[in-house]
Amino acid sequence: MFAKLRKHVSVRHAVQILFAIVVVYIGLVFVLFIDQVTNNSFPVISRPAGVEAFLPISALVGLKAWLATGIFDSIHPAGLVIFLAAITVSALFKRAFCSWICPIGTLSEGLARIGKRLFGRNFLIPNWLDYLLRSVKYIILLFFFWAIFFGMSGADAAAFVQSPYNMVSDIKMLKFMQQLTGVGMTVIGLLLVCSILYENFWCRYFCPYGGLLGLLSVLSPFKIIRNQKSCIQCGKCTKSCPNHILVEQTNRVWSLECTGCLNCVHQCPVNETLSFKAPMGLPSLSLKNLAFSLLGIWAVLITIAKITGHWETNMTMEMYKRLLPLLDQIGH
Ligand code: SF4
Numbered sequence: 001m002f003a004k005l006r007k008h009v010s011v012r013h014a015v016q017i018l019f020a021i022v023v024v025y026i027g028l029v030f031v032l033f034i035d036q037v038t039n040n041s042f043p044v045i046s047r048p049a050g051v052e053a054f055l056p057i058s059a060l061v062g063l064k065a066w067l068a069t070g071i072f073d074s075i076h077p078a079g080l081v082i083f084l085a086a087i088t089v090s091a092l093f094k095r096a097f098c099s100w101i102c103p104i105g106t107l108s109e110g111l112a113r114i115g116k117r118l119f120g121r122n123f124l125i126p127n128w129l130d131y132l133l134r135s136v137k138y139i140i141l142l143f144f145f146w147a148i149f150f151g152m153s154g155a156d157a158a159a160f161v162q163s164p165y166n167m168v169s170d171i172k173m174l175k176f177m178q179q180l181t182g183v184g185m186t187v188i189g190l191l192l193v194c195s196i197l198y199e200n201f202w203c204r205y206f207c208p209y210g211g212l213l214g215l216l217s218v219l220s221p222f223k224i225i226r227n228q229k230s231c232i233q234c235g236k237c238t239k240s241c242p243n244h245i246l247v248e249q250t251n252r253v254w255s256l257e258c259t260g261c262l263n264c265v266h267q268c269p270v271n272e273t274l275s276f277k278a279p280m281g282l283p284s285l286s287l288k289n290l291a292f293s294l295l296g297i298w299a300v301l302i303t304i305a306k307i308t309g310h311w312e313t314n315m316t317m318e319m320y321k322r323l324l325p326l327l328d329q330i331g332h
């Protein structure tokens with residue numbers, strides 16, 4: 001039974017499941033924490049750091065404030081740490097954050113698998129529309145990047161970090177999800193259906209975070225390398241690529257869409273023909289070594305953040321109790 005299970009759960013899937021469990025756990029504890037504050041009950045549950053992983057814009061403003069003033073975000077420090085970890089991972093191992101760590105990427109992959117079961121395949125968007133749609137995530141990214149790095153001064157960014165709006169942005173996000181409007185439900189429903197029909201629909205076309213990580217992945221020393229001499233042109237690599245990269249037609253994958261999932265390496269029937277390699281004679285990374293590297297980087301950065309006091313928020317229970325009743329007025 002275990003052998004059968006191992007066959008279906010690759011190392012990457014195991015890492016994805018691990019991160020998904022952590023995210024669900026943090027989400028549930030956060031819901032209980034907010035209930036406790038709302039009901040004014042005796043505080044037994046602390047706010048779980050890490051919930052701000054879902055506040056990438058706050059993290060980007062926090063980064064600007066940090067660069068401009070030297071002061072690290074004390075309201076959502078874990079958000080900035082997670083953002084820096086995602087950047088580090090992408091600058092080293094392509095967009096591995098998307099295919100190994102991000103829970104939205106995991107969900108997206110699961111939905112595409114449902115589509116494959118239902119229809120025997122995922123559908124393809126015509127090339128011209130695919131190119132057009134792929135630019136959307138960069139346009140959204142440019143908008144936020146411009147607004148934060150050019151439209152805001154360092155003092156503005158620091159003021160935003162300490163603003164009541166930013167302080168309760170995690171709670172606002174939770175309430176938004178709990179009280180979804182008809183429009184919100186329609187948009188999410190459409191995205192879910194499209195993700196079943198088209199592989200990586202959200203990540204490929206609309207996720208500005210993925211867009212940013214893709215741009216940074218140019219720096220990655222590790223790339224998928226194909227040995228032209230031993231390749232038998234079977235096309236299995238291209239067929240297995242969730243990002244429609246024509247692996248068998250290139251010797252080195254430069255694409256910003258490569259998420260370092262290593263599906264292609266795993267599927268290649270000829271030993272040592274495809275590898276995830278860095279130059280300068282460094283050994284290629286296997287699935288297991290990549291998993292250890294990603295988990296190692298994550299663990300080291302979070303440990304450093306914890307030791308140096310850059311992980312837990314400095315928001316007190318009293319501050320939450322004071323701000324929570326004003327939630328609807330804050331930001332209007
Ligand atoms: S299958 Fe290969 S080329 Fe395609 S995204 Fe994964 S690692 Fe990159």
Ligand code: SF4
Pocket residue numbers: 226230231232233234235236237238247248267268269270273274
């Ligand atoms: S799967 Fe391997 S052998 Fe087949 S085309 Fe790709 S690189 Fe060549």
